[in-house]
Each structure stands twice: as structure tokens, then as C-alpha cells.
Amino acid sequence: MSAPQAGPIALSVVVPMFDEQDVLPLLVQRLRPVLDGLRLGYEVVAVDDGSSDATPVLLARERHSWAQLRVVRLRANAGHQAAISAGLERARGDLVVTIDADLQDPPELIADMVRLARAESLDVVYAVRDDRTTDTRFKRVTASGYYDTMRRLGADHGPSNAGDYRLMSRATVEAVTALPEHHRVLRLVVPSLGFPSGVLTYRRDARAAGRSKYPLSSMVRLALDSITGASIAPLRLATWLGFVGAVVALGLLVYALVGYAVGLNVPGWTSTFMVVTAVGGVQLLCLGILGEYVGRTYTMQLGRPTYYVAHDSLSGQEPPPPPG
Ligand code: UDP
Ligand code: MG
Numbered sequence: 001m002s003a004p005q006a007g008p009i010a011l012s013v014v015v016p017m018f019d020e021q022d023v024l025p026l027l028v029q030r031l032r033p034v035l036d037g038l039r040l041g042y043e044v045v046a047v048d049d050g051s052s053d054a055t056p057v058l059l060a061r062e063r064h065s066w067a068q069l070r071v072v073r074l075r076a077n078a079g080h081q082a083a084i085s086a087g088l089e090r091a092r093g094d095l096v097v098t099i100d101a102d103l104q105d106p107p108e109l110i111a112d113m114v115r116l117a118r119a120e121s122l123d124v125v126y127a128v129r130d131d132r133t134t135d136t137r138f139k140r141v142t143a144s145g146y147y148d149t150m151r152r153l154g155a156d157h158g159p160s161n162a163g164d165y166r167l168m169s170r171a172t173v174e175a176v177t178a179l180p181e182h183h184r185v186l187r188l189v190v191p192s193l194g195f196p197s198g199v200l201t202y203r204r205d206a207r208a209a210g211r212s213k214y215p216l217s218s219m220v221r222l223a224l225d226s227i228t229g230a231s232i233a234p235l236r237l238a239t240w241l242g243f244v245g246a247v248v249a250l251g252l253l254v255y256a257l258v259g260y261a262v263g264l265n266v267p268g269w270t271s272t273f274m275v276v277t278a279v280g281g282v283q284l285l286c287l288g289i290l291g292e293y294v295g296r297t298y299t300m301q302l303g304r305p306t307y308y309v310a311h312d313s314l315s316g317q318e319p320p321p322p323p324g
Contacts, residue, residue: 010040011114012093016047016083017101021054022210024101028062031099031107035068038111044069046101047087049307050077063313071313078307079218081225084164085184086307089177090314097167098186103208104134105165109200113167116198123169123195126162129204146223150188155230158191159199166190182300183225228292235293238286245282249275 013035017024035042048056048071059071072090074083084098095114099105105127113125132140147160164186168176175193176186191197227234252275 008041009043009093010095011035011038011042011110012045012087012091012096013042013110014045014047014084014087014091014096014098015101016049016080016087016098017051017055018049018077018080018083018213019051019053019055020101020210020213021051021058023103023208024055024058024062026208027101027103027107028066030103032066034107034110038114040114042068043091043093045087045091046071047083048073049079049083050074069313071311073310073312075308075310079221080164080214081184081186081222082306084186085177086309088168088173090312091173094170095167096170096173097165099165100163102210104204104206105163106202106205109165109202110167112200116200117167117169120198121196122198123172124190124197125167126159126197126199127165128159128199128201129161129163130201131203132161134204134206142219146226149223150226150230153227153231153233155188155192155226158187158197162187162199169195171195180300181229182306183229183296185222185226185229188226188230224292228296232293234289238289241282242286245279249279 013031015027015031020027031044035044044066046059046069048059050073056071056073059069063069063071072086074086078086087098088096095117097110097113099107099110109127113127116122117125132143135143143161151160168190172190172193172195175195176184176189179189181189252271
């Protein structure tokens with residue numbers, strides 16, 4: 001076991017984790033030798049995103065033998081993106097890597113990321129999955145739909161299939177965390193900052209243990225945050241739908257008036273029903289789109305944080321013993 005490196009922190013590794021008791025020992029086993037082998041001052045910022053399993057207990061245990069491990073515990077589950085933000089806002093390294101806890105992102109790549117960033121003076125290094133065969137078919141289809149949509153919306157989302165495994169310079173991290181945006185989708189925000197960046201490709205492995213913490217509802221939330229965060233195109237779509245609806249309604253009005261004049265009107269139930277349904281549908285859809293944006297404006301002006309930190313092991317505070 002190597003002694004903790006003294007001196008400045010050259011690298012912070014931010015790992016969000018939610019109920020990851022099954023992978024945690026495997027993660028430590030693989031991550032630690034990589035970081036120790038870099039021969040530079042580092043810290044691991046494990047963000048415990050309100051886990052209710054043994055994750056906090058295991059983290060506290062690891063800290064006894066791993067001085068560079070720092071634990072930031074959030075009081076409640078805030079979600080993947082917010083957990084990463086919590087880590088970024090606390091990381092002290094000159095370089096910061098964000099990585100998932102489940103070993104789908106191979107930790108060995110960190111050495112290459114650091115090397116590339118230093119050799120080419122890059123501010124951002126994206127780790128791009130060149131192979132998604134270990135993902136489920138559903139995940140692959142939804143992912144490619146996601147990246148297609150974002151590209152069409154003109155969102156500069158950086159390289160496709162770059163998840164949240166990336167290296168960022170201090171300047172990049174400061175720029176990201178300075179954004180007041182609440183529903184920050186990092187894979188969209190980071191490329192939009194325009195820092196010099198490079199790409200490393202890797203094979204994405206299957207989750208080492210445990211189950212995905214990304215249910216469909218979280219995927220939908222990420223998609224909505226991405227779309228509304230990237231553009232107001234849906235609002236414009238609502239305007240167009242409203243316009244088309246209005247034109248159709250006008251045509252039908254003329255048709256109805258002509259019919260009335262000629263004395264043809266009476267058995268008109270079908271057309272009435274169809275018009276009411278169509279116009280009502282368009283209206284509801286447009287209201288929903290408006291609601292998405294209004295809701296976001298509302299939550300932002302409330303100014304509430306997206307996460308609450310329960311404790312940070314850096315402050316010397318140790319986590320309270322978990323219940324049970
Ligand atoms: N995660 C988190 N908070 C959540 C959900 C997930 O911190 O509310 C973490 C999780 O522990 C993992 C990473 O985010 O380290 C990615 O989650 P997961 O592997 O479950 O997503 P998937 O790979 O299935 O998309
Ligand atoms: Mg995963």
C-alpha cells in the first residue's frame with residue numbers, strides 16, 4: 001500500500017453512487033491501483049447520492065485504509081447529474097475526472113486521459129464508447145434516438161456516445177459550476193463551453209454488479225432536461241401546431257357556413273367530434289410544452305439547491321452510523 005501523496009491535488013475523481021453496495025468493493029479494487037500508479041497527488045470524491053443500502057457503511061470502512069478517499073453524502077437522492085455537480089463543486093484537483101461507479105467505464109482509461117490532456121494541453125477529454133454491444137437493445141435504440149434528436153435541435157452535444165465519463169481541467173470545471181442552470185445536463189453543457197477537447201475511445205463493459213439505477217422515468221427526465229436545456233424548438237413547434245390548427249379550423253368554418261347557406265347541415269356529428277378532438281389535442285400538447293418551460297423557469301426562480309450535502313469527510317466529519 002503506497003503512502004498518500006502529499007502536496008497539491010493534481011487529480012480529482014468524482015464518482016456518483018446510489019445504492020452501489022454490490023459494486024463498491026470491485027470499484028475500489030480496480031480504481032485504486034490505477035490512481036496510485038499515476039504517481040501524483042489525487043483525491044477520490046465519492047458522492048453518495050442518498051443511498052439507502054450499505055454504500056455509506058462500505059465507504060466509511062474504505063476510508064480507514066485509503067486516505068485519498070473523500071466521501072460527500074447527499075441527504076436525499078438528487079439524481080445522477082446533480083450528484084456529479086455536487087462532486088464537481090467540491091473537487092479540488094487541477095484535473096477532474098467523472099466516472100460511473102459500476103465499472104462500465106474502465107478506470108484504467110484515466111491514465112490515458114491524463115496523459116492525453118497533458119501532452120496536447122487539452123481542457124476536456126471525452127471517453128467515447130465505440131461499442132455498445134454490452135448495453136441492452138432498448139438502451140441502444142433510446143441512446144441513438146437521443147443523440148439524433150439533440151443533433152437535430154442544433155445542440156452541440158460533443159461526440160455521440162460520450163456519456164459522463166470525461167476529464168475536465170480546472171478552468172472547465174469552474175466554468176461549468178459557475179452556470180446558474182438548474183437542470184444542468186453535463187454532456188450538453190461541457191461541449192458548449194468550447195474548450196479545446198480530445199477524444200479517447202473505449203469498449204463499454206457490462207455493469208460489474210447490481211442493477212441499473214436509471215429507470216425509464218430518469219431517462220425521460222434526462223431527455224426533457226436535455227431538450228429544454230438545449231433549445232426552445234418545442235415552443236416553436238407549439239406555435240406551428242397552433243397555426244396549422246387555426247388554419248384547419250378556419251377552413252372548416254367556411255365549409256360549415258357554406259353548408260348552412262345551402263341548407264345541407266344537420267347530420268354533422270362526425271365532423272364536429274373530429275374537430276373538437278383534433279383542436280383539443282393540439283391545444284393540450286401545446287399547453288404541455290409551455291408547461292415544461294414555465295415549470296423550469298419557476299423552479300429556477302425558487303432558487304433552491306438541487307441537492308443537500310449531509311456531510312463531507314473533508315471537513316473531518318464522519319458520517320453518522322446508518323440506521324439498522
Ligand atoms: N447514480 C446516482 N444517482 C442516481 C442514479 C444513478 O448517483 O439517482 C449513479 C450510479 O450509482 C452510477 C451512475 O450514476 O454510478 C450511473 O448509473 P447507472 O449505472 O445505474 O446508469 P446506466 O449505466 O444504467 O445508464
Ligand atoms: Mg451503468
